[in-house]
Amino acid sequence: MKLNKILKKYENPGMHNQLGVIWKKAKGAFIYDNRNKKYLDFTSTIFVANIGHGNKKLIKKISEVLDIPLLHTYNYQHKYRVEYIKKLIKFTNYNFDKVYLLSGGSETTEAALKLMRIFGKENKRKPIIISLKGNWHGRTMGSEHMAGNESGKDWIGYRDKYIYHLDFPYSENLKKNRLSGKQFFLDSLKKIKHLNFKKDISGLILEAFQGWGAIMYPKDYVKEVSKFCKKNNILFTIDEMQSGFGRTGKKFCYEHYEVNPDIICCGKGMGSGFPISGLLAKNKAFKNILPGSMSSTHSGNPMACAAGIATIDEINRLKLVKKSFQNGKYFHELLNKLMEEYPEFIKEINGKGLIAAIIFYKNKKIDGVKLANYMSEHLLKQNLIVVKTGRESIKLGPPLIITRSQIKNGVNQIRKSLDISIKKNKF
Ligand SMILES: Cc1ncc(COP(=O)(O)O)c(C=O)c1O
Numbered sequence: 001m002k003l004n005k006i007l008k009k010y011e012n013p014g015m016h017n018q019l020g021v022i023w024k025k026a027k028g029a030f031i032y033d034n035r036n037k038k039y040l041d042f043t044s045t046i047f048v049a050n051i052g053h054g055n056k057k058l059i060k061k062i063s064e065v066l067d068i069p070l071l072h073t074y075n076y077q078h079k080y081r082v083e084y085i086k087k088l089i090k091f092t093n094y095n096f097d098k099v100y101l102l103s104g105g106s107e108t109t110e111a112a113l114k115l116m117r118i119f120g121k122e123n124k125r126k127p128i129i130i131s132l133k134g135n136w137h138g139r140t141m142g143s144e145h146m147a148g149n150e151s152g153k154d155w156i157g158y159r160d161k162y163i164y165h166l167d168f169p170y171s172e173n174l175k176k177n178r179l180s181g182k183q184f185f186l187d188s189l190k191k192i193k194h195l196n197f198k199k200d201i202s203g204l205i206l207e208a209f210q211g212w213g214a215i216m217y218p219k220d221y222v223k224e225v226s227k228f229c230k231k232n233n234i235l236f237t238i239d240e241m242q243s244g245f246g247r248t249g250k251k252f253c254y255e256h257y258e259v260n261p262d263i264i265c266c267g268k269g270m271g272s273g274f275p276i277s278g279l280l281a282k283n284k285a286f287k288n289i290l291p292g293s294m295s296s297t298h299s300g301n302p303m304a305c306a307a308g309i310a311t312i313d314e315i316n317r318l319k320l321v322k323k324s325f326q327n328g329k330y331f332h333e334l335l336n337k338l339m340e341e342y343p344e345f346i347k348e349i350n351g352k353g354l355i356a357a358i359i360f361y362k363n364k365k366i367d368g369v370k371l372a373n374y375m376s377e378h379l380l381k382q383n384l385i386v387v388k389t390g391r392e393s394i395k396l397g398p399p400l401i402i403t404r405s406q407i408k409n410g411v412n413q414i415r416k417s418l419d420i421s422i423k424k425n426k427f
Contacts, residue, residue: 019388028054040384052401075299084101091251098280101278169218181219214352225259226259368393371392382417
């Protein structure tokens with residue numbers, strides 16, 4: 001039986017079906033399939049391989065732990081855990097005091113929800129959490145409750161009445177209503193004016209940018225959110241799952257907004273492929289946490305910590321945050337030029353650093369979802385892997401080690417594919 005048929009027969013059908021390529025190996029910015037066809041990876045496998053695929057220093061560090069051998073310690077101490085925690089806190093410029101290591105991203109947003117509610121309870125507040133429509137935080141119950149996608153939580157059978165969703169500040173709405181980001185947030189608050197902000201709200205969570213379209217917030221919006229949280233003593237969380245570890249040209253995306261959240265949720269690029277995630281927080285978020293009340297079997301796993309150590313070391317050694325910033329500018333210049341060439345098809349180019357999304361129009365003349373889906377498949381045949389979002393967007397996020405000529409080749413390939421798709425009426 002063919003591999004894809006076996007998976008279809010035996011595997012959870014709820015897995016996200018990405019493009020049909022069978023991976024054999026991955027190195028640097030390239031992926032090789034089972035026929036040795038080479039693809040340029042414009043996804044970093046959904047923003048994980050920030051330091052490049054198959055990084056030698058990462059493999060060496062994990063091998064060091066394998067050779068000891070020290071595969072698992074549960075919650076016992078070991079030197080890799082100590083070294084990693086120290087390095088991670090230093091990587092944030094000591095902006096956070098505490099780390100909670102986990103394995104998957106949704107676990108960290110669940111943990112943030114728990115911390116925000118415990119904080120609220122200790123401060124005699126209602127367990128109200130504010131989130132935004134259209135944002136996304138994972139696939140577990142708490143994270144889907146916080147996410148702003150209604151259909152995603154139908155399976156739960158009820159709505160958490162203590163989670164409120166405000167409107168997202170899409171630039172289109174701001175322009176149409178001539179509103180600044182700050183005013184948009186202040187207007188959003190009017191919709192929850194029945195709440196006593198100081199007594200009712202425990203926490204507020206933002207996705208660092210809205211995922212499907214890499215949509216950043218206006219800076220003054222996030223600054224106003226942060227001001228609101230500080231003024232009302234509300235825990236402010238930013239979900240940095242896709243955006244952390246250099247992706248946007250800063251170590252973390254919150255730096256672009258010049259705010260200082262109480263909690264950030266990280267994963268993906270944190271372990272360069274090793275399943276590690278983590279929540280970083282200020283002391284006040286962990287103030288009332290009892291020993292044993294927040295732990296996990298694989299928290300601080302030695303191999304995961306080794307992967308985390310090597311990831312930070314490589315980001316520093318290869319100056320990947322700076323590269324992401326500089327090459328990201330070049331990347332966005334090329335993409336914006338593409339938008340100018342196809343103004344009737346491309347509505348927006350979003351993102352920062354080495355994350356970008358091409359947003360197509362979705363109107364009477366153009367079916368942007370059909371175009372994006374067709375192009376994602378077509379690009380794969382042309383040896384370029386992009387993120388198929390299932391919406392009117394194509395998302396791009398090459399490894400941060402990518403060179404300018406590789407960026408140029410990839411964008412040229414996108415141009416060709418768009419041209420062919422239009423000529424074939426695939427929109
Ligand atoms: C913003 C955001 N939050 C949470 C998650 C959930 O992470 P995981 O798939 O590791 O559970 C993701 C995953 O894509 C994400 O992008």
